Amino acid sequence: MLESDQLHATLDHVLRGQSDAFLVIVRAYGPGLRTYLGSQLFHLDDADDLAQETFIAAYRNLNTFRRGEDFGAWLRGIARNKLLRFFEQTNRRVVNLETFRREASNLLQGELEGAAAETKSEQLQAMLSCITKLPDRIRHVVRSLLDGSKAPALAEELKTTTGAVYQLQYRALGMLRECITRELADEH
Amino acid sequence: MNTDLQDALIAWQGGELPAGRSDALLERLKTDADFRRELAEEVWTLSLTKVAQAPDPRWLALHEEIGLMESQFKVMDGGFEDSLMKTVRREPLRFVNAWWRWAATAAAVAVVMLSTMLLVRRGDTPITSGETLAVLVSGSAENASRAVGAGPVKVDRGQARLLFTHGVIVDIEGPADLQLLSLSRVICREGKLRTQVPKGAEGFCVETPRGAVTDLGTELGISVSRQGQTDVAVFEGQAELSVQIPGQEGMRTALLNVNEKAGFQSTTGEIRTIDRSDFLDTIQPQAPELKLPSDYSQRILAAKPVHYWRMNRHETSMIPNEIASAPSLLMVGGASIDADSYGRSSARFLGQAQPGVLHLEKPWQMPSAAHAVEFWFMADTMQQMSLAALTTTDDMRPHIALVEVNGKRPGEAAGAGILRYLLRWPPGHRDGMNLFSPKAAALPYQWHHVVAQQNEGRMQIYLDGRAIGPAITDAKPKGGDCILQLGCLEYRPEQALDKLRRPFSGRMAEVAIYDRLMTEKEIAEHAGRR
Numbered sequence: 001m002l003e004s005d006q007l008h009a010t011l012d013h014v015l016r017g018q019s020d021a022f023l024v025i026v027r028a029y030g031p032g033l034r035t036y037l038g039s040q041l042f043h044l045d046d047a048d049d050l051a052q053e054t055f056i057a058a059y060r061n062l063n064t065f066r067r068g069e070d071f072g073a074w075l076r077g078i079a080r081n082k083l084l085r086f087f088e089q090t091n092r093r094v095v096n097l098e099t100f101r102r103e104a105s106n107l108l109q110g111e112l113e114g115a116a117a118e119t120k121s122e123q124l125q126a127m128l129s130c131i132t133k134l135p136d137r138i139r140h141v142v143r144s145l146l147d148g149s150k151a152p153a154l155a156e157e158l159k160t161t162t163g164a165v166y167q168l169q170y171r172a173l174g175m176l177r178e179c180i181t182r183e184l185a186d187e188h
Numbered sequence: 189m190n191t192d193l194q195d196a197l198i199a200w201q202g203g204e205l206p207a208g209r210s211d212a213l214l215e216r217l218k219t220d221a222d223f224r225r226e227l228a229e230e231v232w233t234l235s236l237t238k239v240a241q242a243p244d245p246r247w248l249a250l251h252e253e254i255g256l257m258e259s260q261f262k263v264m265d266g267g268f269e270d271s272l273m274k275t276v277r278r279e280p281l282r283f284v285n286a287w288w289r290w291a292a293t294a295a296a297v298a299v300v301m302l303s304t305m306l307l308v309r310r311g312d313t314p315i316t317s318g319e320t321l322a323v324l325v326s327g328s329a330e331n332a333s334r335a336v337g338a339g340p341v342k343v344d345r346g347q348a349r350l351l352f353t354h355g356v357i358v359d360i361e362g363p364a365d366l367q368l369l370s371l372s373r374v375i376c377r378e379g380k381l382r383t384q385v386p387k388g389a390e391g392f393c394v395e396t397p398r399g400a401v402t403d404l405g406t407e408l409g410i411s412v413s414r415q416g417q418t419d420v421a422v423f424e425g426q427a428e429l430s431v432q433i434p435g436q437e438g439m440r441t442a443l444l445n446v447n448e449k450a451g452f453q454s455t456t457g458e459i460r461t462i463d464r465s466d467f468l469d470t471i472q473p474q475a476p477e478l479k480l481p482s483d484y485s486q487r488i489l490a491a492k493p494v495h496y497w498r499m500n501r502h503e504t505s506m507i508p509n510e511i512a513s514a515p516s517l518l519m520v521g522g523a524s525i526d527a528d529s530y531g532r533s534s535a536r537f538l539g540q541a542q543p544g545v546l547h548l549e550k551p552w553q554m555p556s557a558a559h560a561v562e563f564w565f566m567a568d569t570m571q572q573m574s575l576a577a578l579t580t581t582d583d584m585r586p587h588i589a590l591v592e593v594n595g596k597r598p599g600e601a602a603g604a605g606i607l608r609y610l611l612r613w614p615p616g617h618r619d620g621m622n623l624f625s626p627k628a629a630a631l632p633y634q635w636h637h638v639v640a641q642q643n644e645g646r647m648q649i650y651l652d653g654r655a656i657g658p659a660i661t662d663a664k665p666k667g668g669d670c671i672l673q674l675g676c677l678e679y680r681p682e683q684a685l686d687k688l689r690r691p692f693s694g695r696m697a698e699v700a701i702y703d704r705l706m707t708e709k710e711i712a713e714h715a716g717r718r
Contacts, residue, residue: 019254026250027319027338027370031239039235042202048245056253100199100210104227107217111228119236122596125354127240132388146238151203166198173233184598185618 001121002028007071014062022059029075030055031124036076036116040083040105042098050086054079076116080109123180130179134172141168192216196227201234243391243402244372320604321368322352323570325473325633327359335605335628341366343379347471351570351632353594353604356392357384359471369395380468381410385425398454399431406446409467416454421467422446433457475566477530478635478697480716485510485698491710493562493700495552495672499525499535500697507535507546515550517699521685523675528695537675539569539693543685547673551581552701554588556667560641560702562714563674567593567632567694570604574677574690575638576699578670579615585678586615588665591640591649592690597624605631607656609640609649613663617678621661623649632694637715643705653715655708674699 002010002025013021033054037047057078058065065074087102105112131139137158144154145165155162196213199205205213216223320335327347341350343362350358354371364379375395383403385392390405397416401408406425412418420429422444430441431452442459444450451462481487488496489510496510497517502525506516519525522542527533537544561576572595579585590610596603605628612620629651630636639650645664648657673679674696677689 022254023338026247030244034239034242034245035232035235038239039231044238044242048247052245052247052250055247055250059250059253098202100196100214101202103214104196104200104217107214108224108228108231111224112232115228115232119232123236124240127236128354128388131237131241142237143241145201146241151198151201162203163194166194166203170194170197170230173230173237176237177229177233184596 001032001072008067011062011065011067014059019059022055022062025058025071026055028121029072031121032072032116032119033075033079035119035124036112037079037083039112039115040101041086042101046086050079050082053082057082070117073113073117076113120184122184126180126183127176129183130176133179134175138168138172138175141165142172145169192223193226193230196223197230200227200231241391243393244370320353320628321371322350322358323604323628323631323633325349325351327471327473333631333633335631336368338368338370341368347468349471349473352389353570354389355386355571356389358382359468361468361471376410376412378412378414381408381412382468382470383408383410384470396454398434398457399429399452402428402430404428407470411464411467417451418454419449419451419462419464419467420444421449429459431457431459473568473633475528475568475633475695476635477528478532478534478564478566478695480564480698484714487714488562488698488700491700491702491706491714494703495699495701497699498697499699500533501525506549515548515552517546517672517674518549520545520547520679521688522691532697534564534695534697535674536695537692539571539573539691541693543676543688543691545673545675545679545688545691546696547679548671551669551671554578554665554667554670555703556665558641558643558703558705559665560639560704560706561589561591561672561699562637562639562702562706562711563699564635564637564697565593565692565694566635566696567630567692569693570594570632571693572596572603572690573692573694575674575692575696576640577673577676577678579673579678581669581671582615583680584617585671585673585680586617587612587620587678588615588670589640589642590677591638593630595624597627603627605629607636607638607649607651609647609656611642611645611647611659611661611663611665613645613661613665621645621647621659621663623647623657623659625649625651625656639706639711639714641702641705650708650711650715653712672701 010021010024030051033051034047037050038044041047054075058075065071134142141154151162151165155165192213195205195209199210199213320337322336323333324336324341325333325348327349343360343364345362348360352371359382361380365377366379367375369375372391373393373395377397381394383392384407385403385405387405392403394401394410396412396418399418401410401420404426406427407423408427409421409423420427424446427444428441429444429450429452430439432439434455434457440457440459442450449462450459452459485498494511495514497507498510499507502519505519507519507525508516521544522538523544523546524536525533526536535546563576565575567573572592574590574592576591577587578589579587592608594603595606595608597606607625607630609623610620637652641648645661647659648655675692679688
C-alpha cells in the first residue's frame with residue numbers, strides 16, 4: 001500500500017494524463033487485491049481476471065475516488081461488485097465443490113474485509129520466506145494442495161489418511177501465521 | 189483443531205463431507221461470530237499462500253487500457269519517473285532530515301556518474317520511484333552499485349549484475365535492454381542473461397519478444413537477439429518456455445530440464461532444441477577498494493579505543509588487537525583474513541555458502557554509561573545480515589546491541605540497503621529500540637563506515653559520517669561482561685556453523701570499540717568526510 005502523500009501524488013499524475021503512473025498503484029495494491037479475491041474464488045486465474053477488471057474499472061473511474069478515504073477499501077468495493085456479478089453469471093455451472101465456498105464467503109464478508117484491511121504487502125514477501133522454512137513433509141502438503149492435488153491422493157502418496165493431510169495443512173497455516181508475525185516483527 | 193473448523197476448511201477447498209454437513213456448517217457460520225473469525229483467518233492465510241507462490245499475472249488488457257501495449261512500456265522511460273523526480277526536487281520529503289536531502293542530491297549526481305561508468309545510455313538512466321526492486325552492480329567498474337526500481341535498465345557493453353531484494357540474481361552482458369516490472373518479472377528485449385533463482389523465488393519470469401522464460405528455481409542462461417530469437421540453457425533445475433504463435437491466440441510451451449537447451453523464434457513461434465554453448469557464465473562483480481588515508485590507524489589509536497582490530501593480519505586463527513594486552517578476535521568457520529584484488533587485507537565472510545564469525549576470545553567489561561562500536565563493511569548480497577553484535581556471556585547469548593544490514597523496517601516490504609541499530613535491555617532475543625537508516629543508504633558493493641553508539645539509553649548511528657537518530661529508550665544498558673561477535677546474529681561455540689543465522693557475506697575492516705561516545709567531528713574524520 002502507498003503512503004497517503006505518495007498515493008495522492010500518484011493519483012495526480014494519472015489524472016493529469018500520465019497513465020503509466022497507474023502501474024505504481026497496481027504494484028502497490030495488486031497483491032492485496034489478489035489475496036482478497038483469491039480468498040473467495042476457487043481458481044486463482046479467476047481471481048486474477050477479476051483483479052484486472054477491478055483495476056481497469058478503477059482506472060476509468062479514478063476521478064470518483066474521494067481523497068482521504070481508504071483507497072484499498074475503495075478497490076475492494078469495486079472488486080466485491082465484480083465478484084457478485086461473477087457469481088451470478090457462473091451460478092448455473094458451479095460445481096458442487098464450489099457451493100460451500102460461495103455461500104460461506106458471503107457470510108465471511110465482514111471478516112475477510114477486516115483481514116484485507118490489516119494485510120500489508122510485506123506479508124506476501126514474508127510468506128514466501130516462511131513457506132521455505134516449513135518442514136519438508138508439511139511444505140509438500142501445502143504446495144501439493146495448492147497445486148490442485150486431491151487430499152485422498154496425497155494421503156495415499158504419503159501413506160497416511162485424508163484427515164491427517166488436512167490436519168498437516170491446518171498446522172502449516174498456523175505455523176505460517178506465526179512465522180509471518182515473527183518476520184514482520186523483525187525479531188529472531 | 190475443532191472438528192467444525194476442520195470440516196469447514198475441507199469444504200472450503202472442495203473436499204467431500206457427509207451429506208448435510210455443509211448445511212450444518214453454514215448454519216453455524218450464520219450465528220457464531222467466533223467461528224466466522226476463525227475460518228476467515230484460515231481462509232485468508234490459504235489465499236495469501238496461494239498468491240505468494242503464484243507468478244505475477246500478465247494483465248495485458250490493463251496494460252492496453254492504460255496505453256502501455258503498443259509502446260512496450262516505453263512511455264515509462266521519461267514520463268512518470270521524470271515527473272516524480274521533478275516533484276521530489278520541488279517538494280523534499282517532509283520526514284527526511286536536511287542532510288538526507290543533500291544526500292539525495294549527491295546520490296542523483298552519483299547515479300549519473302555511475303551510469304556513465306556502467307555505460308548506460310544517456311537519457312535511459314533508471315530512476316527509482318517507490319519500491320527498490322534490485323541493486324545494479326557493474327561487473328568491472330569499482331564502487332558502481334545503485335538501487336533501481338521498476339523501469340528500464342540498459343547496458344551497452346560490459347557486464348553488470350542485478351541483485352533483487354528477494355534473492356534472485358540476474359547477471360547481464362551488454363548490449364542489453366531490460367525493463368524491470370516487479371520482483372518476479374523482467375522484460376528482456378536484447379541481451380545475454382544468467383539467472384539464479386533461490387528457493388522461495390521460483391516463478392521468476394523473463395519476458396522476451398512474444399515469449400517468456402519462467403525460472404522454476406534454477407540457474408539459467410538466456411540469450412535474446414535484437415531480431416527476437418530467444419535461446420535458453422538450463423544449468424540447474426527446470427525452466428518453462430512459452431511463445432506466442434504469430435497470428436493467433438495460441439501459446440506454445442515447453443519444459444526444459446537440467447542440461448537441456450532450446451530456442452524460440454518470435455516470427456514463427458517454434459521451439460527447437462539448439463546446440464550453442466556461448467551462454468553467459470556467472471559473473472563476479474569486482475568489489476571496490478577501501479580507500480583510507482595512510483595514517484588511518486594512527487588516527488584511530490589517537491582516539492583511544494579500548495579495542496581495535498585492523499583486520500589486516502592474523503596469527504593462526506587469531507586476529508590481533510592493536511591495543512596492548514587487549515584480547516584478540518577468534519576466527520571461526522568461513523571467516524578469514526585475506527587480500528582483495530587491490531592487495532588490501534580485510535576480514536572476509538562467505539555468507540550462507542560457508543558461514544563464519546569473528547568473536548572476542550575473552551569478555552569485555554562494557555561500561556554502564558556510554559559505548560561506541562566503529563567499523564567499515566562492504567556487503568555483496570541483498571540478504572538480511574548481521575554485522576556486529578554485543579551479547580552477554582550467557583549460554584544463549586542474548587543481545588545487548590545489534591547492527592544489521594538489509595533488514596526490513598516495520599511496515600515495509602523489503603530492507604534493501606537499510607542499516608538497523610538495535611538496543612535491548614535487559615539483554616534478550618526480542619523487543620528493544622531500533623534505529624533504521626533510509627532505504628538504499630547502505631548498498632552492497634560499496635564500502636560503508638558505521639558508528640553505533642549509545643549513552644544512558646540515547647542511541648545514535650552514523651552511516652558514512654552522517655547521523656541517524658537519536659532514539660531514546662528508558663531501558664538503559666547497565667554494563668557488565670559482554671562478547672563482541674562479527675558476522676552473524678548469535679554465535680555459541682557448541683553450535684553447528686551451518687546453523688548460524690543471518691551470516692554476513694562481504695568484507696569488514698578497521699573495527700574499534702570505545703568506552704565513550706565518539707564526537708561528530710572524529711566520526712566525520714574517520715569516515716573521510718570533511
